[in-house]
Ligand code: NAD
C-alpha cells in the first residue's frame with residue numbers, strides 16, 4: 484500500500500475526449516487521487532455523472548444555460564455546482580497538485596493561465612492557447628516556476644526524447660502527422676468533402692475540432708507553433724513528416740547525428756499518463772506495440788499544395804507578432820462554419836489565408852497581457868465571420 488497522500492487534481496474540459504481519457508486513468512486508481520474540480524461547457528448531465536463517479540468537490544459548466552441540468556443531476560450529492568466564466572476561473576484557481584487543461588480553443592487560455600499562476604503543475608492539451616498567446620503564456624509559466632507538461636502526443640514524445648540532452652545539442656525536432664482522412668485525396672475530391680468524411684480520422688478518436696484540424700493539416704501547423712513556444716525552438720529547427728501509421732510520434736535529432744523517437748500505439752492515454760505520473764511513470768493497461776504485426780512504418784513529405792493550412796501556419800510561425808493569434812482565431816471560425824456546413828472543406832484554409840492577408844494591422848500588434856491577446860482574437864473572429872459569406 485502506498486503511503487503517498489492522494490494527488491489533488493482538476494480537469495478542465497472533463498466532458499471532452501481528453502478529459503474523459505484522463506478520468507479513465509484516474510478512475511483505475513481512485514485512492515491515488517482527490518478530484519478537486521471538473522469543468523465542462525454545455526453538457527451538465529454528463530459532467531454531473533463524472534463528478535459523482537470521481538467524488539469531485541466542485542463541478543462547473545461554462546455555459547450558464549446548462550446550470551439547471553447540472554444542479555438537477557447533482558441534487559443531494561453535496562457536490563458544489565457553479566456556472567459561467569468566473570466560476571470556471573475559480574475552478575482553475577482552486578489549490579491542486581496537477582491540472583489537465585483540456586478545454587478546446589482560445590476559450591481555454593484564461594482558465595489555464597489561472598492554474599499556471601497558482602503554480603499548479605499543468606498538463607497542457609489545449610494547444611490553441613500556445614498558438615494564440617505563446618509568448619505571454621510561457622512568460623507566466625517561467626515567472627511562477629510552474630511545471631508545464633505537454634499532452635499533445637507529438638510534444639509529449641519530444642519531451643520524452645529530449646530529456647537528458649542539453650537544449651543546445653538538439654538540432655532538429657520533427658513532428659509526425661498521420662496525414663488525416665484525405666492524405667491521398669485530390670483537391671477536387673477534397674472540395675466536395677463534408678464533415679462526415681472529414682470527421683473519420685484513420686487512427687485517432689478525438690474531439691470534432693482537432694479532428695477537422697487533422698484533416699486540413701492545420702493541426703500539424705498549430706503543433707509547430709506549439710513546439711516553438713514550449714521548447715523555445717527556432718522555426719528552422721522544426722519540421723513535419725507524414726507518417727500514416729501514427730506509431731512514431733516525434734523524432735529528435737541531436738548534434739552527434741543520433742535521432743531519438745518515441746513510439747506507441749495511437750492512444751492518448753499514454754501521453755496523458757506521462758503527464759500525470761511525471762517525473763515517474765504509471766501503469767496503463769492499453770494496447771502494446773507489436774511491430775512484427777504492423778510490419779512497416781512509412782514516411783513522406785507533407786504536400787503543401789493540397790494542404791495549404793500547413794503552409795499558412797509555417798508562414799505565421801515565421802511572421803511572429805500576433806500572426807499565431809490571427810491564424811488560430813480565423814481557423815476556429817472556419818472549422819465551426821465547416822462543421823455547420825456553412826463552408827466547404829477547402830474554404831477553411833481559404834478563409835484563414837484571406838484573414839491573415841487582410842489583418843496586417845492586428846498581426847503587427849505586440850500584446851502585453853492575455854486580455855490584449857483575447858481582444859485581437861475577438862476582433863479577428865468578428866472580421867472572419869463577416870467574410871464567411873464570400874466563401875460559402
Ligand atoms: P472535445 O471537444 O472533445 O472537448 C472539449 C472540452 O472543452 C469539453 O469538455 C467541452 O465541454 C469544453 N469546452 C468547449 N468549449 C468551451 C468553452 N467555451 N468554455 C469552457 N469549456 C469549453 O476536445 P478534445 O478532443 O478533448 O480536445 C481538447 C484539447 O486537446 C484541444 O485543444 C485539442 O486540440 C487538444 N488535443 C486533443 C487530442 C485528442 O486526442 N482529443 C489530442 C491532442 C490534442
Ligand code: MG
Pocket residue numbers: 635636637706
Ligand atoms: Mg497532436
